[in-house]
Amino acid sequence: MPTDTIKIKRLKAMYRLRAKVDDMYTSGLEAMKDGRPVAWSMVTWWHADPVFKAMDLEVVYPENYAAMVAASGKASRYLDLCDADGFPTHLCGYSRINLGYVSRMVNGCAGGIPPEAPMGGLPKPVMMLSHSMLCDARVKWFQSLGRYMDTPVWMMETALPGVEEWNDPDVRKWSLKLVMDEIEQFIAYLERMLGRKLNRDRYDEMLSDMITLSRLAYKTFELRKATPCPMHSRDFWSVMPPYLYMSGDLKDSIDCYQALYDEVEQRVASRIGAVEPEKYRLLFAELPPWHSLEFFDRLAERGWNFVKESWAYNPPRPLEGLEDISDPVERHARFHLHVATGYHADALADDEYMGYLGYPYVKFAKDYACDGAFFHGLMTCRSASTHHPYTRELLMRKLKIPSFQVEGDLVDLRLFNAEEALRRAEVFEESMDYYRELRQQEHFPADNMQPA
Amino acid sequence: MLDTLHGMSRVSQVLADRSARIRELKAQGKKAVGYFCSYVPVEILTAMDLVPVRILGDMDEPVTEMDTVLPTSFCPFLRNCINTVFRGRYDFLDGVVGAHSCDAQEKSIHVWKSKIKYEFYHYLDMPATLHPWGADMYRSSLEKFKSSCEAWTGKPLSGEALEASILAHNRHRSLVRELYELKRFDPPLVSGSDTLRILTAISGLPVDEGSALLEAVIQEARAGKIQADTQDKKRILVVGACLDALPLIRLIEDFDADVVMDDNCMGARTYFRDVSITKDPMQGLASRYLDLTCARTFRETVAGEFRKDHAADLETRFAHLGNYIEKWRVEGVVIQLVRFCDPFGYEVPELKDYLNSINIPNLYLETEYTTGSLAPLKTRLQTFLETLL
Ligand code: SF4
Numbered sequence: 001m002p003t004d005t006i007k008i009k010r011l012k013a014m015y016r017l018r019a020k021v022d023d024m025y026t027s028g029l030e031a032m033k034d035g036r037p038v039a040w041s042m043v044t045w046w047h048a049d050p051v052f053k054a055m056d057l058e059v060v061y062p063e064n065y066a067a068m069v070a071a072s073g074k075a076s077r078y079l080d081l082c083d084a085d086g087f088p089t090h091l092c093g094y095s096r097i098n099l100g101y102v103s104r105m106v107n108g109c110a111g112g113i114p115p116e117a118p119m120g121g122l123p124k125p126v127m128m129l130s131h132s133m134l135c136d137a138r139v140k141w142f143q144s145l146g147r148y149m150d151t152p153v154w155m156m157e158t159a160l161p162g163v164e165e166w167n168d169p170d171v172r173k174w175s176l177k178l179v180m181d182e183i184e185q186f187i188a189y190l191e192r193m194l195g196r197k198l199n200r201d202r203y204d205e206m207l208s209d210m211i212t213l214s215r216l217a218y219k220t221f222e223l224r225k226a227t228p229c230p231m232h233s234r235d236f237w238s239v240m241p242p243y244l245y246m247s248g249d250l251k252d253s254i255d256c257y258q259a260l261y262d263e264v265e266q267r268v269a270s271r272i273g274a275v276e277p278e279k280y281r282l283l284f285a286e287l288p289p290w291h292s293l294e295f296f297d298r299l300a301e302r303g304w305n306f307v308k309e310s311w312a313y314n315p316p317r318p319l320e321g322l323e324d325i326s327d328p329v330e331r332h333a334r335f336h337l338h339v340a341t342g343y344h345a346d347a348l349a350d351d352e353y354m355g356y357l358g359y360p361y362v363k364f365a366k367d368y369a370c371d372g373a374f375f376h377g378l379m380t381c382r383s384a385s386t387h388h389p390y391t392r393e394l395l396m397r398k399l400k401i402p403s404f405q406v407e408g409d410l411v412d413l414r415l416f417n418a419e420e421a422l423r424r425a426e427v428f429e430e431s432m433d434y435y436r437e438l439r440q441q442e443h444f445p446a447d448n449m450q451p452a
Numbered sequence: 453m454l455d456t457l458h459g460m461s462r463v464s465q466v467l468a469d470r471s472a473r474i475r476e477l478k479a480q481g482k483k484a485v486g487y488f489c490s491y492v493p494v495e496i497l498t499a500m501d502l503v504p505v506r507i508l509g510d511m512d513e514p515v516t517e518m519d520t521v522l523p524t525s526f527c528p529f530l531r532n533c534i535n536t537v538f539r540g541r542y543d544f545l546d547g548v549v550g551a552h553s554c555d556a557q558e559k560s561i562h563v564w565k566s567k568i569k570y571e572f573y574h575y576l577d578m579p580a581t582l583h584p585w586g587a588d589m590y591r592s593s594l595e596k597f598k599s600s601c602e603a604w605t606g607k608p609l610s611g612e613a614l615e616a617s618i619l620a621h622n623r624h625r626s627l628v629r630e631l632y633e634l635k636r637f638d639p640p641l642v643s644g645s646d647t648l649r650i651l652t653a654i655s656g657l658p659v660d661e662g663s664a665l666l667e668a669v670i671q672e673a674r675a676g677k678i679q680a681d682t683q684d685k686k687r688i689l690v691v692g693a694c695l696d697a698l699p700l701i702r703l704i705e706d707f708d709a710d711v712v713m714d715d716n717c718m719g720a721r722t723y724f725r726d727v728s729i730t731k732d733p734m735q736g737l738a739s740r741y742l743d744l745t746c747a748r749t750f751r752e753t754v755a756g757e758f759r760k761d762h763a764a765d766l767e768t769r770f771a772h773l774g775n776y777i778e779k780w781r782v783e784g785v786v787i788q789l790v791r792f793c794d795p796f797g798y799e800v801p802e803l804k805d806y807l808n809s810i811n812i813p814n815l816y817l818e819t820e821y822t823t824g825s826l827a828p829l830k831t832r833l834q835t836f837l838e839t840l841l
């Protein structure tokens with residue numbers, strides 16, 4: 001990771017949270033050394049994580065690990081192996097790193113961790129958890145590891161109801177039932193595999209901590225609506241893993257988040273922006289170029305502050321009445337289901353139907369008074385790029401907010417050309433100025449206007 | 453009347469303008485519903501007196517209308533199909549049904565719904581596994597599809613009408629299988645390209661008209677009127693996702709080979725499994741559709757196993773291909789993948805493992821779903837076909 005510059009004012013409380021992602025891998029490796037089981041999991045948007053935690057099973061996330069391999073510049077060896085083994089090159093870049101990693105582990109290292117693997121490597125799992133949310137890679141990738149390892153895969157389903165359908169009580173009912181059934185069945189599977197019962201009190205406690213943490217994170221990020229915005233996307237990405245992966249001790253994460261909240265609140269009170277002077281407020285669509293984060297410093301020098309990111313990495317909107325649900329499985333299921341449906345009602349009211357990946361940007365652009373949106377197209381991640389053309393048009397049509405698209409990839413770092421992107425960013429400022437004026441002339445809602 | 457011609461002449465006539473017959477039917481007060489994917493239960497549409505129309509792409513048509521719809525790093529097949537819609541080729545549709553069969557299908561239906569306002573849209577959420585509790589959800593999802601059609605048309609759907617429709621579609625499917633039986637001959641009585649032309653024609657006709665057309669072409673084929681060629685050719689199976697375009701098949705045929713069998717959405721995958729006639733027709737539909745042999749389904753040999761048996765896993769996922777290979781005396785397999793197709797993309801190495809395990813030569817080809825993108829594949833294809841004994 002590049003060193004911080006004075007251009008983006010990093011939050012002090014961020015550092016403790018950022019370190020937690022390292023803890024996740026260290027714990028996984030320690031578990032392996034102690035002979036304790038380790039699981040691999042897709043990101044499940046809280047569908048499986050509390051169960052893993054309550055069962056005391058160490059979990060690592062190959063998606064996240066692959067991002068770190070890519071950022072460390074060590075991806076090519078694994079990508080080459082994946083290609084040589086016959087996987088198409090258009091598949092999710094993170095999965096290609098992992099497939100190549102496993103190929104090397106099994107065929108080149110007798111099942112052990114490859115010595116060159118960053119962060120000490122990924123320990124061999126006792127099981128892998130696939131999940132059906134958001135992309136087909138997450139359903140198929142672990143299955144295709146079967147040619148290397150005899151590790152079983154448990155596939156966890158979720159419901160993905162459409163915007164209009166979500167208005168229908170029957171659809172809500174069966175979606176909830178599916179998500180609950182999946183939790184129960186997954187618990188039963190882990191109990192059989194590990195030969196121990198889930199401690200339901202501990203599970204309940206994990207759920208409470210998960211909800212507390214997520215709400216606290218949500219409340220913290222809401223403070224970013226302030227002008228100037230006190231927290232830049234770079235800090236957001238750094239503090240994301242503790243709640244998205246529930247990495248490390250949850251109570252400690254809650255403490256860390258409280259400290260983050262206090263610091264951000266303090267900045268708001270003192271009108272301190274993460275970028276000063278804040279000339280432009282931007283949305284960032286999907287994942288950043290991890291290997292070129294200094295790019296944001298260069299933009300910060302131009303007064304660009306990134307104030308909000310994708311729905312997919314933000315905590316869900318707090319759901320009223322969750323605490324009143326006595327059945328922990330139902331509480332858990334409702335929390336998870338709310339992730340993908342939390343913006344459906346807003347989308348429906350606006351006659352738009354891409355309710356999770358697309359529409360939340362409209363809401364964010366309004367609430368966070370954005371001047372523009374930066375779309376980072378990721379060639380090999382369908383989830384992070386399918387909705388871009390539609391969403392860009394939507395932002396313009398509904399709010400007259402311009403956007404610009406820069407091509408990149410999860411792992412093919414050459415695709416992202418920072419210099420070229422910076423040149424285009426300069427030109428894009430004219431667009432942001434033009435539309436800001438236009439919005440003022442046309443009296444767009446006040447929350448969508450940037451104070452002069 | 454447009455349907456005065458019979459057999460292959462009628463097939464050519466339908467293909468010259470797939471919308472012509474639909475427009476006639478619409479003039480009689482019928483409504484047409486578009487869909488992309490084999491996971492849309494057409495039986496329900498037919499039972500509601502709606503005309504299901506499979507939306508197809510056009511490999512020769514440039515994609516011009518997708519700049520604000522779908523990105524270039526997206527399934528080029530679906531992008532092309534939606535492009536044809538946006539260019540007005542399906543302007544006769546009254547409604548659209550999308551299924552969550554793959555991620556690309558699921559996402560595009562939502563974008564499409566936001567962009568073009570039809571009278572009727574339905575999105576069918578469906579599980580990715582064969583978990584029994586997922587099947588319950590899918591059954592409910594089908595019930596909802598039925599009630600949403602009822603609400604739109606203002607007509608209730610009776611159990612008898614649904615059963616009659618299931619029987620009609622089963623008959624239709626059995627006729628397609630009969631057609632495929634004629635491809636077991638050596639040389640086959642119907643070529644791969646003619647098969648695809650026939651399947652394309654019936655995919656936009658009401659089920660009974662499609663069946664009548666199938667009967668006529670089967671008769672012609674039996675009489676040797678379709679495949680005059682008696683030359684000995686290599687017998688090829690093409691496996692892939694959504695193969696609705698002739699150019700690839702023609703390319704294979706150009707090299708003295710014949711596509712005698714397939715496993716794709718326009719062909720065997722859609723027609724080789726019937727709906728069981730059960731007391732509860734919805735249950736029959738749910739079981740049939742969830743169990744189609746498509747890569748989109750996460751299929752397990754033993755649900756909840758603690759150790760994966762790879763050989764058994766391959767058998768569970770690909771044994772149907774082994775059966776086809778044996779029965780149609782296939783000499784080589786072409787694995788055809790459109791770029792950016794993830795469900796099938798992840799299968800490629802294991803599919804090759806399976807085919808190698810049964811000693812069948814195979815070739816993997818990736819296309820961009822444009823005729824132009826086929827040209828560079830020619831040499832590899834030719835070399836492969838020449839190596840087949
Ligand atoms: S395609 Fe994108 S969302 Fe899917 S597994 Fe890969 S990185 Fe994750």
Ligand code: SF4
Pocket residue numbers: 527528529530554555556557693694748790792793794795796
């Ligand atoms: S080709 Fe693949 S990605 Fe495209 S619609 Fe078919 S299954 Fe989905």
